[in-house]
Structure formats: C-alpha cells, structure tokens
Amino acid sequence: MDIVQEVLQKQKKDLEKYKPITVEKHLEVTVDVGHLMATDPNYFDDDSFKKDQEQYLMDLTRDNTQLLINAVWELPTEREEEAVVAKMPAPKTALPRARKLPVPKPLTKWEEIAKAKGIKKRVRDKKVYDEVLDKWVPTYGYQRFKAEKEKDWVVEVPQNAGKPRTKSPG
Structure with a gap:
C-alpha cells in the first residue's frame, strides 16, 4: 500500500505544478475571438506587482490567455x-487606423468649371473595326497608315486619264 500512496502523492504534486483551466476574475474579461484579443478591466494589484514584477505579469498573462483559449x-x-x-466569428472590436484618413485633393479651376457646366472628357477609341479588312485597325497613329494601304491596294484609273506613258523606242 505504501507504493500506491507514494504514486498518488507524486501525481498530486505533479498536478499542483499545473494551474487549472478555469480562471476566476472579479470582473469579466472581454474576449474578442475575431481578433484573438482579450481585454481585462480588473484592478491592477500594485503591491503584488512591486514584490515580483516578472511573476505577477506571467500569472496575469497566463490567466487572460487561458480565458482566450x-x-x-x-x-x-x-x-x-x-x-x-475552428470557425472564427466576425470581430466585435473596431480597431483604429494606423494613419489618418487621406484628405481628398482640391479640384483644379478647370475641374470646377467642367463640373459646373457638366463637361465630361471624351474618350477616344484606340481601335475601330474595319469591315473591309475584317479586323480591328487603329483610329490614329502610324499603324493606321499601314491599314489604309492594305485597304486601298487597288486604285481605279479614271476614263479621262488618257494613254499611259510608255518609253519611247530608241
């Protein structure tokens, strides 16, 4: 029986090393699981803190973390x-921004006039579909010249053009 008592006492000592998973506080700790954040409104014991800062902070942190877990x-x-x-819920606490909200830039004189008169910038299409070539060609620019050449590859000779020039024999 001595061996059984010895084993039970050893187990009891081992269990005393570990703290329980239930934590009791005077005021309830606010837990926001969405942000994985716990806010403790309880009184901060100055006397215990001054005696052993490290141990007091470790105990306080352990209790609050246990409540969060x-x-x-x-x-x-x-x-x-x-x-x-685990399915995380939406956060309850609204966190503040790191920086201020950006201030919108003031309108220029032209933008004010355009807004007052209802003038809108006209958007020019860069390409237009050409039914003769059966493809999209640029509206403007150097590539348009190539497209025009492809389009007008045959030029009709008018009736009143007369005889074509020929080399004179000789």
Whole structure:
C-alpha cells in the first residue's frame, strides 16, 4: 500500500505544478475571438506587482490567455483535409487606423468649371473595326497608315486619264 500512496502523492504534486483551466476574475474579461484579443478591466494589484514584477505579469498573462483559449475551444469546428479548424466569428472590436484618413485633393479651376457646366472628357477609341479588312485597325497613329494601304491596294484609273506613258523606242 505504501507504493500506491507514494504514486498518488507524486501525481498530486505533479498536478499542483499545473494551474487549472478555469480562471476566476472579479470582473469579466472581454474576449474578442475575431481578433484573438482579450481585454481585462480588473484592478491592477500594485503591491503584488512591486514584490515580483516578472511573476505577477506571467500569472496575469497566463490567466487572460487561458480565458482566450477557452473561448476558442467553445467555437464550432469543422474538419478540412487532415486538420480540425475552428470557425472564427466576425470581430466585435473596431480597431483604429494606423494613419489618418487621406484628405481628398482640391479640384483644379478647370475641374470646377467642367463640373459646373457638366463637361465630361471624351474618350477616344484606340481601335475601330474595319469591315473591309475584317479586323480591328487603329483610329490614329502610324499603324493606321499601314491599314489604309492594305485597304486601298487597288486604285481605279479614271476614263479621262488618257494613254499611259510608255518609253519611247530608241
């Protein structure tokens, strides 16, 4: 029986090393699982902090992290491939921006006049479909010249043109 008692005492000592997963606080900790964030509104004990800063912060962090992990374990889960995944809810807390919102640039004089009169910039098409060539050709630019050459590859000679010039014999 001594061996059984010894094993039980050893197990009890081992369990005392680990803290429980249930955490009790005076005020409830606000947990935002969407951001994986816990906010602790409880009183910060100055006396305990001054005695042993490191240990106090470790205990406080451990308790708040345990509450956050408990909240994650309460979420619904699903199996994807070879892993169990928790369905994260939408965040509750609105986080502030890192920078200010950008200020819109003021309108130029021309933009003000155009807006007042309802003038809109006309958008020119870069290419137009040519039914004769049966393809898209540029509206303007140097490639348009090539397209015009392809289009007018035959030039009719008018009736009043007369005889074509020929080389004189000799």
